[in-house]
Amino acid sequence: MKITIDGVTTDVQEGSTILDAARQMGIDTPTLCYGDTLTPVNVCRVCVVEVERSRALVPACSRKVEEGMVVHTDSERVRTSRRLVMELLGSAVDLSTAPEALAYIERYEAKPDRFGPDSLTVAQAVKVDNELYVRDYSKCILCYKCVEACGVDHQNTFAITVAGRGFGAHISTELDVPLPESACVYCGNCVAVCPTGALMAKSEFDLREAGEWREEEQAEVDTVCPYCGVGCNLTLHVQDDAIVKVTSPDDHDVTRGNLCIKGRFGYRYVQTRKPA
Amino acid sequence: MPDLKLLEAEPTQAERDAIDAVAGVADPFSDRVARSRPRRHLLLPALRAAQRRVGWVTPGALGYASRRLEVPPADAYGVATFYALIALEERPAEVLHVCTDLSCKLAGAEVPPGAHPSPCLGLCERAPASMRTIAGPEPREEQIPPTSPLLPQTSGLKLLRRIAEGNDPESPPAEFAALERARELGPERVLELVKASPLLGRGGAAFPTGVKWEAVARQPAKPHYLVCNADESEPGTFKDRVLMEQDPFGLIESMAIAMYATGCEKGFVYVRAEYPLAHERLQHAIDVSGFDIELRIGAGAYVCGEETALFQSIEGYRGEPRNKPPFPVEVGLFGKPTVVNNVETLLNVPHILLEDDPRDTRLFCVSGNVARPGLYELELGTPLSELLELAGAEPPKAVLMGGAAGSFLRPDQLDLPLSFEGAREAGTTLGSGVVIVYGEDADLVDAVLRIAEFFRDESCGQCVPCRIGTVRQEEALHRLASGRTQGDEIAVLADLTQVMRDASICGLGQTAANAVDSAIHNLGVLA
Numbered sequence: 078m079k080i081t082i083d084g085v086t087t088d089v090q091e092g093s094t095i096l097d098a099a100r101q102m103g104i105d106t107p108t109l110c111y112g113d114t115l116t117p118v119n120v121c122r123v124c125v126v127e128v129e130r131s132r133a134l135v136p137a138c139s140r141k142v143e144e145g146m147v148v149h150t151d152s153e154r155v156r157t158s159r160r161l162v163m164e165l166l167g168s169a170v171d172l173s174t175a176p177e178a179l180a181y182i183e184r185y186e187a188k189p190d191r192f193g194p195d196s197l198t199v200a201q202a203v204k205v206d207n208e209l210y211v212r213d214y215s216k217c218i219l220c221y222k223c224v225e226a227c228g229v230d231h232q233n234t235f236a237i238t239v240a241g242r243g244f245g246a247h248i249s250t251e252l253d254v255p256l257p258e259s260a261c262v263y264c265g266n267c268v269a270v271c272p273t274g275a276l277m278a279k280s281e282f283d284l285r286e287a288g289e290w291r292e293e294e295q296a297e298v299d300t301v302c303p304y305c306g307v308g309c310n311l312t313l314h315v316q317d318d319a320i321v322k323v324t325s326p327d328d329h330d331v332t333r334g335n336l337c338i339k340g341r342f343g344y345r346y347v348q349t350r351k352p353a
Numbered sequence: 354m355p356d357l358k359l360l361e362a363e364p365t366q367a368e369r370d371a372i373d374a375v376a377g378v379a380d381p382f383s384d385r386v387a388r389s390r391p392r393r394h395l396l397l398p399a400l401r402a403a404q405r406r407v408g409w410v411t412p413g414a415l416g417y418a419s420r421r422l423e424v425p426p427a428d429a430y431g432v433a434t435f436y437a438l439i440a441l442e443e444r445p446a447e448v449l450h451v452c453t454d455l456s457c458k459l460a461g462a463e464v465p466p467g468a469h470p471s472p473c474l475g476l477c478e479r480a481p482a483s484m485r486t487i488a489g490p491e492p493r494e495e496q497i498p499p500t501s502p503l504l505p506q507t508s509g510l511k512l513l514r515r516i517a518e519g520n521d522p523e524s525p526p527a528e529f530a531a532l533e534r535a536r537e538l539g540p541e542r543v544l545e546l547v548k549a550s551p552l553l554g555r556g557g558a559a560f561p562t563g564v565k566w567e568a569v570a571r572q573p574a575k576p577h578y579l580v581c582n583a584d585e586s587e588p589g590t591f592k593d594r595v596l597m598e599q600d601p602f603g604l605i606e607s608m609a610i611a612m613y614a615t616g617c618e619k620g621f622v623y624v625r626a627e628y629p630l631a632h633e634r635l636q637h638a639i640d641v642s643g644f645d646i647e648l649r650i651g652a653g654a655y656v657c658g659e660e661t662a663l664f665q666s667i668e669g670y671r672g673e674p675r676n677k678p679p680f681p682v683e684v685g686l687f688g689k690p691t692v693v694n695n696v697e698t699l700l701n702v703p704h705i706l707l708e709d710d711p712r713d714t715r716l717f718c719v720s721g722n723v724a725r726p727g728l729y730e731l732e733l734g735t736p737l738s739e740l741l742e743l744a745g746a747e748p749p750k751a752v753l754m755g756g757a758a759g760s761f762l763r764p765d766q767l768d769l770p771l772s773f774e775g776a777r778e779a780g781t782t783l784g785s786g787v788v789i790v791y792g793e794d795a796d797l798v799d800a801v802l803r804i805a806e807f808f809r810d811e812s813c814g815q816c817v818p819c820r821i822g823t824v825r826q827e828e829a830l831h832r833l834a835s836g837r838t839q840g841d842e843i844a845v846l847a848d849l850t851q852v853m854r855d856a857s858i859c860g861l862g863q864t865a866a867n868a869v870d871s872a873i874h875n876l877g878v879l880a
């Protein structure tokens with residue numbers, strides 16, 4: 078199937094998205110709510126592109142290519158919408174631990190403070206209600222990734238949802254009960270997909286609070302989970318000879334980035350065995 | 354379905370009975386069998402039933418509904434909190450909802466202590482209007498005032514003729530003549546006739562009805578569904594309410610024709626919650642005529658009028674619009690090919706088949722500063738000034754066409770022909786036929802602020818341009834209105850207009866700046 082992106086005509090596979098095609102051509106398209114392992118929800122709108130003969134812009138992450146499609150990924154209209162999306166997000170949400178979002182703000186020269194100091198935000202208290210991970214929804218861009226990860230895409234636990242409507246829409250358990258009273262099984266797969274640090278392992282949160290989180294010094298060590306026979310790949314994030322976080326690579330066949338409570342959070346025994 | 358941790362609170366017997374009346378009596382065996390047929394689509398009806406029984410959705414009722422319908426409790430909570438009329442906090446059994454929207458504002462609406470402010474209740478011709486919800490063993494809703502003069506116009510009517518002639522909305526006609534005619538013609542011929550007619554959708558988007566029908570009729574995937582969109586929540590709109598209240602059999606017959614022509618197995622009519630008389634009369638008409646049509650009732654969400662949000666709502670999900678494509682003709686309700694049509698669109702069809710009136714007419718909902726507010730029907734192309742004269746408007750300061758998603762016209766623009774092209778040339782839209790008249794003393798700043806508030810309230814919250822853009826739009830307008838400006842408000846508003854139009858998922862966000870933009874640039878309000 079032939080499509081034209083930014084003046085270059087190329088062959089792409091039927092069924093791929095504009096994002097796939099753009100990546101194939103080396104065009105860097107910003108995304109926030111898109112995840113390689115998740116069903117596209119196309120809500121953040123930072124990936125929008127201009128498709129000729131379409132009235133509005135379209136989300137690259139979910140729109141399928143069509144024969145003869147002519148796409149512009151860097152027109153004035155595209156740049157304006159991407160800039161505005163970042164200005165709007167930055168004006169309402171604390172993006173301080175969201176590296177991609179910060180990079181897009183820079184790339185599109187967005188000025189989130191242009192709406193003035195009285196702008197309504199989602200600022201609120203951090204939810205620390207369990208030992209394994211914290212939820213700071215002041216940092217939540219409502220990308221739906223955690224809900225998808227907890228639901229049909231990965232975990233099938235359905236502990237969290239989007240509740241409320243409009244600006245009041247937010248991630249919540251049923252009746253907003255604390256996590257220990259909810260259906261959560263602490264797999265941490267929501268933490269793994271969260272692009273903003275709104276969901277964060279308690280170990281990372283505590284170190285950040287103490288001013289001791291030094292990501293640039295951390296080593297990443299790949300290993301296999303010791304607990305069961307599934308054989309999940311683990312990436313241990315090590316700082317000062319201690320494991321500070323465990324993730325799993327998104328492209329690993331077995332996990333697709335997912336783990337269970339033991340693999341993700343059950344590493345403390347490793348450190349306690351170490352002689353003091 | 355995995356094991357779900359369920360809300361532990363128990364429902365009362367009354368709540369249990371109300372929910373069982375929707376979900377069927379609890380029976381461990383059939384509940385297990387039901388797993389193969391998901392019943393999530395009964396969630397909103399179950400929540401409504403619980404609330405109508407005791408006044409709000411208690412944790413016990415929420416947990417019981419999720420259990421019975423096998424919906425994760427978090428999901429059920431997400432759905433319940435989506436709808437403005439579902440209460441998750443204790444409330445008295447009787448609640449007064451007072452309209453504070455455009456026409457009622459013009460009529461001096463005030464919210465007494467204890468009452469809830471409400472967006473347009475679709476009673477604009479009798480502004481100021483309100484609705485009382487009364488929970489209990491015999492729940493009901495009351496429209497206040499209960500009635501208004503039926504039709505201000507008596508001649509030249511087509512869709513409204515039967516109503517003007519005093520048909521009885523509670524007894525079936527001697528025969529369904531148009532449906533009979535359709536059966537004589539056969540589905541192919543009906544499709545041809547509708548396609549050959551000039552009929553364009555009356556729900557706002559003006560899409561050719563015949564093209565839509567044919568697309569569904571040709572879909573190999575089965576079953577096909579028909580959905581009649583009667584969510585009518587655009588501020589200033591009340592036409593579909595009058596049609597449903599006064600000619601329910603006409604609507605049911607029109608739906609049966611559409612289903613016949615497009616091979617639909619089943620029809621749904623989705624009516625906003627604020628129309629109790631329409632619910633009652635439609636249900637009666639459905640029961641009496643025996644068509645496979647189901648009445649579904651909303652729970653206070655303008656966005657559920659967007660066709661894909663409406664499907665989500667019927668299916669038991671949050672009313673969040675889906676990304677298009679795929680379009681409903683391919684992937685609609687329950688993922689199946691679906692015809693969605695507005696009430697007024699469908700009521701045109703019998704006239705096409707019976708060839709009894711070749712005129713292409715439209716309904717107009719006139720309210721605001723006029724002597725004779727109400728529902729009018731005019732041939733397309735009639736000048737707006739003629740409509741204003743019929744309704745007894747003094748020379749106005751401005752006219753809002755198309756509702757909150759439409760735009761304001763200046764006094765020198767009132768000659769525009771009421772047609773799709775005429776409206777487009779004047780930079781406006783007929784939308785759902787809203788005409789709100791602002792007289793010499795009307796407060797246009799107040800109107801603009803209310804429109805901005807409406808979109809902020811009604812945004813589903815899914816996409817960034819609309820969720821945050823509608824808030825920033827309202828904030829900038831408040832700064833302009835109060836004089837505490839930063840100096841760049843007009844530029845900020847222009848940028849917001851562009852991103853909401855260009856990058857929002859659905860028509861709500863895409864049109865959320867229209868009226869505001871026209872007030873500033875066409876009327877010079879707040880400019």
Ligand SMILES: Cc1cc2nc3c(=O)[nH]c(=O)nc-3n(C[C@H](O)[C@H](O)[C@H](O)COP(=O)(O)O)c2cc1C
Binds near residue numbers: 582586587656693696
């Ligand atoms: C926010 C929003 C609200 C809408 N509300 C309604 C409505 O209440 N009734 C309606 O018929 N169409 C409404 N529409 C338009 C529908 O999406 C759809 O186009 C229409 O029902 C199709 O029917 P028609 O072709 O007969 O007009 C709305 C659209 C949007 C974006």
Ligand code: SF4
Binds near residue numbers: 227263
């Ligand atoms: S930790 Fe796992 S179960 Fe708990 S909310 Fe996150 S994804 Fe769901």
Ligand code: SF4
Binds near residue numbers: 248
């Ligand atoms: S908590 Fe994180 S993953 Fe979840 S919606 Fe917010 S930003 Fe996205």
Ligand code: SF4
Binds near residue numbers: 815820857863
């Ligand atoms: S435009 Fe608004 S209403 Fe429509 S999907 Fe986006 S947030 Fe929801």
Ligand code: FES
Binds near residue numbers: 107118122125
């Ligand atoms: S990445 Fe495409 S809409 Fe978010």
Ligand code: FES
Binds near residue numbers: 456457458482
């Ligand atoms: S009923 Fe109040 S504005 Fe429509």
